[in-house]
Structure formats: C-alpha cells, structure tokens
Amino acid sequence: MAAQQRGLNDGPVLVVGGGPVGMVAAAWLARLDVPVVLIEAEDEPKTDWRASTFHAATLELLDELGVAEQMHAEGLRVPIYHFRDRAEGLIAEFDFRLLADETPFPYRLQLNQQHLVRMLHQRLRATPGVELRFGSRVTGVRQRPGGGVTVSLGTATGSEELTGSYVIGADGAGSTVRGALGVAFTGFTYPERFLIASTSVDLAQVLPGIAEVNYVADPREWLFLLRTPESWRAVWPVPAEQSEAEALHEDTLRRQFQGVAPRAEGYPIIDRQLYRVHQRVAETFRVGDVLLVGDAAHINSPMGGVGLNSGIHDAVDLARRIGRIAGGGADADAELDAFAERRHRVAVEYVQADTQRNTERLRETDETRRRAAHDEMRAIASDPERARGYMRRVSLLESVRRFGIGLPPGSTPEPAGTHAP
Structure with a gap:
C-alpha cells in the first residue's frame, strides 16, 4: 500500500x-x-x-x-539581557517585555x-x-x-x-x-573549544549592574555569563593548544573566574564541561x-x-x-x-x-568592525521598533510566525501578533 x-x-x-x-x-x-x-x-x-x-x-x-x-x-x-564589552561595560540592554x-x-x-x-x-x-x-x-x-x-x-x-x-x-x-x-x-568546527563552568557565587554581587544574562565581547577572551536557579554559569573559549586536563583543572577555573571579577574568598566550582562547537x-x-x-x-x-x-x-x-x-x-x-x-x-x-x-x-x-558592531547594537536597543524586531528574532517568534510549527502542507501561518495554540 x-x-x-x-x-x-x-x-x-x-x-x-x-x-x-x-x-x-x-x-x-x-x-x-x-x-x-x-x-x-x-x-x-x-x-x-x-x-x-x-x-x-x-x-x-x-x-x-x-x-x-x-x-x-x-x-x-529573565526579561532583560545585556550585550556588554569586557573593557567598556554595558553596550546595549534588551527587554523582552516589549513583546508582552x-x-x-x-x-x-x-x-x-x-x-x-x-x-x-x-x-x-x-x-x-x-x-x-x-x-x-x-x-x-x-x-x-x-x-x-x-x-x-x-x-x-x-x-x-x-x-x-x-x-x-x-x-x-x-x-x-x-x-x-x-x-x-x-x-x-570552531578552532577553539568552549568551556562551561558553574559557581555557587552570586556574580551579581561581585559585578554590580550586570543582568542575569550577559554576552560580553572581547577580542582576547569573550564571555557569556548567565544565572540559572542552581548557579551562575560562565562560558569562555579555550585555546586549541591548552590541554583538556589543564582547561578543566580546579585552579584554572578559579583563575578564570578571578579574571571575570576578583573575589578574595575565591570561587567554588560546582560543574564544568568542555566541548567542541x-x-x-x-x-x-x-x-x-x-x-x-x-x-x-x-x-x-x-x-x-x-x-x-x-x-x-x-x-x-x-x-x-x-x-x-x-x-x-x-x-x-x-x-x-x-x-x-x-x-x-x-x-x-x-x-x-x-x-x-x-x-x-x-x-x-x-577594532573597526568591533566599534561598528557595538554602535549597531546601541542603535537597535535605543529604537523600540528595531528592538522589538530584534527580540522577535532571537526568541524564535519570528521563525515560528513565518513558518509555523507543524502546519499542514500549503497552509499559511497566522500573522505576527498572534500565537497559535
């Protein structure tokens, strides 16, 4: 049949x-x-x-x-997240409540x-x-x-x-x-590996003003910092020449966190993962x-x-x-x-x-492209309509509204501004 x-x-x-x-x-x-x-x-x-x-x-x-x-x-x-620069600090703030x-x-x-x-x-x-x-x-x-x-x-x-x-x-x-x-x-495959490490320390206390999700640009060592219910997590690149054992060693991870924000008491590490991207x-x-x-x-x-x-x-x-x-x-x-x-x-x-x-x-x-990227992020965040469009895309609402999820062949997705059951 x-x-x-x-x-x-x-x-x-x-x-x-x-x-x-x-x-x-x-x-x-x-x-x-x-x-x-x-x-x-x-x-x-x-x-x-x-x-x-x-x-x-x-x-x-x-x-x-x-x-x-x-x-x-x-x-x-987490309604708010930041795009930051490691040297300059906050570049742009985005608030998903614009999509309420x-x-x-x-x-x-x-x-x-x-x-x-x-x-x-x-x-x-x-x-x-x-x-x-x-x-x-x-x-x-x-x-x-x-x-x-x-x-x-x-x-x-x-x-x-x-x-x-x-x-x-x-x-x-x-x-x-x-x-x-x-x-x-x-x-x-990216030449560098990515490392995720989690600490029980509240990074918002040692880095006042950060959001609960932060993308941090840096030409030498970018960062991704976010809070979960269990911990704060950091993601950073690991050079190809650094061994897995060294990258995951407790002392290495603690030094990395000290580089993010010095803390006399140090940083207990509660989870770590190294992986190819x-x-x-x-x-x-x-x-x-x-x-x-x-x-x-x-x-x-x-x-x-x-x-x-x-x-x-x-x-x-x-x-x-x-x-x-x-x-x-x-x-x-x-x-x-x-x-x-x-x-x-x-x-x-x-x-x-x-x-x-x-x-x-x-x-x-x-440096020229870095500055241009920072200026573009500032411009998007400062314009509510552009910010709204940007957040619709990063939250995947745009792709769902465009293509639907499991719609019958030949059918048309609902227009933007609605959400399908």
Missing part, C-alpha cells in the same frame, strides 16, 4: 534519543494518542547541564504540552535542560501507549520494503530488533541514525520513513541559546504531522516533506545564521 495511505499500520513511532528533544517528541506523540517507543542508550535519563534557556516561542509549545507551569515553578524568568502584547512569555526562562527531561520522563512512565527502552543502543536502521523501519538494538542481555512506522532520530550530534542513513553533516546542518532531515530532529539534524554555537529551542520546534512540528498521518486523513509524503523542507530552512536561515553572527560579534578582533 502506498506510504501516503497506510497511516501507522507498521507499528509505533520509534524515537531514538532520551534527551530533551526526544522526550518532547515522545510526549507530544503520546498526547496525540500515537503509540511510541523511546529508545535511549544510557541506563537513566540524561543529566547534563549544557542548555538552560527556553525562549518565548518554545514556552508556548511546552505550555500546550502541559509542562510549562512546572518549569516556571522551578525556573528563573505578542506572547504570554515575554522573557527567557532559565532552567537547566535535565529538569525538563526529568519532568517528561516522569510523565511518560505513566502514559499508556508509551514504552521506554533505556539501556538500549541503536546499532542499525533498515528501511522496510513497502514502508516502515526496523532498528537493531544492543542491550545488556544481547541484541534484538524493533519495527515501527517511523524512526525519529533525536540522538544528538554524533547521531547513529543519521550515520546509518549516510546523510552528510556539512559545516565547520560546530556549525553543521544535515543535508536532509528525511530519508524515507526516518526523520532527524534537534542536534541530529543541526548543531550550532550556543551563543543565543537557540539550539535546544529549535530542536524542540523540530520535534513538535514532526509530531503534529505524524498525528495527522495516524488519523488517516493526511498525505504522509506531503507532510514529511514539508517538515524536512521547513525545518531545514529554519536551521539555515535562522539558527545557523544568527548563532554564527552572535559568536563573531563577541570574538571580533578588528
């Missing part, structure tokens, strides 16, 4: 990856009464601290999923991503039609003649196979699913009945906090389409092609473009 006519006759949707994007995909499918199996290589839900920002457009989706209230109870609302007439969430919500994973994991464990397969590593993906996909798994007790109607690859930058498809992951996009987000979302489909600089958010948008877009397919009234190929085309465009035109621009603005070494 043709793919566009078969619905989900080939079994449940197999979601590979138990991070926040995979969890959202599984939870949204379950909400639409689509049977789902979530497959995760680790034995327990992931607990890494890396991403911590949820933007307005994402909070609208998570509110519909029914998890935003709990996130707000545990998270930190467009979204019920005119701020960034700071909450480490593992908390969303925990919340959704607890929900999925109690949801009928959901099977959780932790400690199961995908070793192969095979498309079936006539439709459907079989995945090979390695577990603590041996190997097995699962068959489903679709596979959603949400298994991160090193995606096994993407590799099994042979899909190119084009782009580049890439700007890469998969050549396609769809191969037959296998789809890619989140970091499996696109990875980017963290400057802007949009990687996790755009991955959640991928997951919801795709889940809505699969929900219509499962209902039997949608053309599967048209829906899945629309997902692949629209989300690829968003990844290239918004996520990649903006995060690259943000990173280059912070690390610019040419």
Whole structure:
C-alpha cells in the first residue's frame, strides 16, 4: 500500500534519543494518542547541564504540552539581557517585555535542560501507549520494503530488533541514525573549544549592574555569563593548544573566574564541561520513513541559546504531522516533506545564521568592525521598533510566525501578533 495511505499500520513511532528533544517528541506523540517507543542508550535519563534557556516561542509549545507551569515553578524568568564589552561595560540592554502584547512569555526562562527531561520522563512512565527502552543502543536502521523501519538494538542481555512506522532520530550530534542513513553533516568546527563552568557565587554581587544574562565581547577572551536557579554559569573559549586536563583543572577555573571579577574568598566550582562547537546542518532531515530532529539534524554555537529551542520546534512540528498521518486523513509524503523542507530552512536561515553572527560579534578582533558592531547594537536597543524586531528574532517568534510549527502542507501561518495554540 502506498506510504501516503497506510497511516501507522507498521507499528509505533520509534524515537531514538532520551534527551530533551526526544522526550518532547515522545510526549507530544503520546498526547496525540500515537503509540511510541523511546529508545535511549544510557541506563537513566540524561543529566547534563549544557542548555538552560527556553525562549518565548518554545514556552508556548511546552505550555500546550502541559509542562510549562512546572518549569516556571522551578525556573528563573529573565526579561532583560545585556550585550556588554569586557573593557567598556554595558553596550546595549534588551527587554523582552516589549513583546508582552505578542506572547504570554515575554522573557527567557532559565532552567537547566535535565529538569525538563526529568519532568517528561516522569510523565511518560505513566502514559499508556508509551514504552521506554533505556539501556538500549541503536546499532542499525533498515528501511522496510513497502514502508516502515526496523532498528537493531544492543542491550545488556544481547541484541534484538524493533519495527515501527517511523524512526525519529533525536540522538544528538554524533547521531547513529543519521550515520546509518549516510546523510552528510556539512559545516565547520570552531578552532577553539568552549568551556562551561558553574559557581555557587552570586556574580551579581561581585559585578554590580550586570543582568542575569550577559554576552560580553572581547577580542582576547569573550564571555557569556548567565544565572540559572542552581548557579551562575560562565562560558569562555579555550585555546586549541591548552590541554583538556589543564582547561578543566580546579585552579584554572578559579583563575578564570578571578579574571571575570576578583573575589578574595575565591570561587567554588560546582560543574564544568568542555566541548567542541560546530556549525553543521544535515543535508536532509528525511530519508524515507526516518526523520532527524534537534542536534541530529543541526548543531550550532550556543551563543543565543537557540539550539535546544529549535530542536524542540523540530520535534513538535514532526509530531503534529505524524498525528495527522495516524488519523488517516493526511498525505504522509506531503507532510514529511514539508517538515524536512521547513525545518531545514529554519536551521539555515535562522539558527545557523544568527548563532554564527552572535559568536563573531563577541570574538571580533578588528577594532573597526568591533566599534561598528557595538554602535549597531546601541542603535537597535535605543529604537523600540528595531528592538522589538530584534527580540522577535532571537526568541524564535519570528521563525515560528513565518513558518509555523507543524502546519499542514500549503497552509499559511497566522500573522505576527498572534500565537497559535
């Protein structure tokens, strides 16, 4: 039977990856009464601290999923953020409350991503039609003649196979699913690595006047400083020649914080991560009945906090389409092609473009270009209409209003100033 006519006759949707994007995909499918199996290589839900920002457009989706209230109870609302220069101080201040007439969430919500994973994991464990397969590593993906996909798994007790109607690859930058498809992951890797370190010290006390989110430009060592409910976090570049052991050493991290703001009592370090940063996009987000979302489909600089958010948008877009397919009234190929085309465009035109621009603005070494960038940020912040447009873009509201999230093929997004349920 043709793919566009078969619905989900080939079994449940197999979601590979138990991070926040995979969890959202599984939870949204379950909400639409689509049977789902979530497959995760680790034995327990992931607990890494890396991403911590949820933007307005994402909070609208998570509110519909029914998890935003709990996130707000545990998270930190940040309506204001700063663009600063390490030598000159404040360059521009942006206030998301300018968007209060467009979204019920005119701020960034700071909450480490593992908390969303925990919340959704607890929900999925109690949801009928959901099977959780932790400690199961995908070793192969095979498309079936006539439709459907079989995945090979390695577990603590041996190997097995699962068959489903679709596979959603949400298994991160090193995606096994993407590799099994042979899909190119084009782009580049930054020469320096990025280091995230967290301290229990309140940086607002030692750096009076800073916001709770700060992008700090400097030609030698830019910084990103932000507050989360657990701690203050700093992100800075690590030279290629510095060893991982030295970069992560307690003494090195404490010296780095002393360079940010001297403090006689020092800085206790409560978390640290060193990682490579890439700007890469998969050549396609769809191969037959296998789809890619989140970091499996696109990875980017963290400057802007949009990687996790755009991955959640991928997951919801795709889940809505699969929900219509499962209902039997949608053309599967048209829906899945629309997902692949629209989300690829968003990844290239918004996520990649903006995060690259943000990173280059912070690390610019040419003094003329640095001054021009600072002047441009001041001009944007001082003009309410330009500031509003800028914040619509960085909060991903612009991309959602332009492309929608999971809209049927051929349909038109709602005009700016409204938000879809």
